[in-house]
Amino acid sequence: MTRSTELVKHEARLAYLLLLPSFIILIVIAFYPLASVFVNSFTDKEFASARAVNFVGLENYGRLLGLTVKPLPPLTDPASGQIQRDPASGEPLYERPVKVLPREPRRYKELRQFNLLGSRYVLGASDRNFIRGMADTLAFTLLSVLLETFLGLIIALVLHSRFKGRGLMRAMMLVPWAVPTAVSSRMWAWMFASTRIGFVNVLFQNLGLGDGQIAFITEEAWQLWVMVAIDVWKTTPFMALLLLAGLQLIPEQMYEAANVDGAGKIRQFWNLTLPLLRPTLAIALVFRTLDALRVFDVFQIVLAQKRYSVASFIYYQLIDNQAAGYSSAASVIIFFLIFLFAVLYIRVIGGVQNEE
């Protein structure tokens, strides 16, 4: 009895000792930067400026997240009191959003208009770029992580089976991940060029799509898809390699047992491979989602100020607007969003979460 408690104590001591180096490193490099992000988010601090810093409370957060919905009254003819209608379509005409959106204490700008129960409303945001960046980042994350998981799983399964040239394929698989993002983004921007010097336009034209002049990078409808395409190409290898390593850890005896039991390949995949791959899948998903939510290089290099991800919005606010306090608040918001995703994944799919 005493021997076993002694053993448990010894084990715990060893555990703390083993964790110590990691925590020392993380405290040294992470504590101050992260703490200062939190503190700055409540101030109006400017980047590289000698101006006095004021505490502003939740002002930054309010400005970033400020959303409002206002009804848009239809325009009436002052003489007759009749609702004015568009002469061509017969649709009623509405007040301009600028007139109904609040100006004090913060000025709201139109994000979009919508109809609900026969009335027209306008959705306004006090920082349109941030709200749009947030929505784009979420859409980007969802699409790219979904595609990467799907493709990564297929590639991992294919490269897990035996065939001639597997070694070469495994080396090839990592090529996209190996090209520096700073360079691969430029390369893709070139492939997506808006004239026929770009490969994609040449390809589309040969397939009978478009006129060879599609402005993938400047046209709003294409921008997000281009970002997803670049990111999926670039990071599918990350997913595939992690999943491949996970597949390698499944003992072959298990498959042999399943073969004896007469389970088909598809049943084996659902009942054996996938459950055993779950911890690896969870971790791959956590890190991919985390990276996708913080996406910076691709947006910054290809789209610059044309369209923001949250991280490139933060960069713009910090470097070009020198709004250190404001950009810190945006960082804290994305931090909580990422934290939420991480906890959600781990709760739902499992992984390294402990049962205690």
Add this chain to the structure above:
Amino acid sequence: MKSKNIAARALRSSLFWLLIVLIFFYLAFPFYWAVNSSLKTEPQLQMTPATMVPRDAGGDFAPSLQNYAAVFANPRFVRGLINSCIVAVSTTVLALTVGSFAAFALGKLRFRGKTPSLYVILAMTMFPQVAVLTGLYAVIRTLGISAIPGMILSYLLFALPFTVWVMTSFFKGLPTSLLQSAQVDGATPFQSFYMILLPLTAPALVTTGLLAFIAAWNEYLFALTFTSIQPSARTVPVVIALFTGQVSRQEPFGEIMAAAVIVTIPLIVLVFIFQRKIVAGLTAGAVKG
């Protein structure tokens, strides 16, 4: 009956090979396009429609090595390659060593505060790099370390949580009975860690190592900031990004692509060497009949 089976197998195997070819093209084609672009001169790059191989005005195959010559003639590029090697290797080795200690504790030992530790470690990478940039810069200035160790330390910010998490999950996947039987044989937990568990997780070590290495090799934003006052410490991505053409304000796209090809090939070789290790590990013991 038999011939039907053979036909089905032939169909399956050709579909499988089709899939391999498709995957190969998807992954390799954009890189091929970089190689193709790197062999073109500026006028060839501007040709419409874009050509699948470098061609001259008459349509003949006409590759040019001038971009490669220009890249290697650039002393900053060679210097950058060396810097990148130092930074990426040190980051990977540090992250794997320190990280697998922590991961062993988190994956196999019993102690209080396991889940909070995991979350705290993960939380370190939950901020966008841009957000911690200024704070990190201040820390590195205060500690008085120069750019290269500064980069190595700051890359641990993303490499360490990643290694710890992946390795923890792999350690957890190993049967606890291994550890117990080692203890029965009189091994201390630490001995069983480096003599039994560590060799068994070789595939995980190689995988995380490769991924961390490449992430460090490719990092751009921290490198750009920390080397701003010490240009001799610049890593390859920064050097490439700062390439300027002979004609001012013209982006030397061909040279950028040539540099990209040059920095990617060592990594492909590296992966080719190490990928055998991914196959080793647990499956090595299993005999396949």
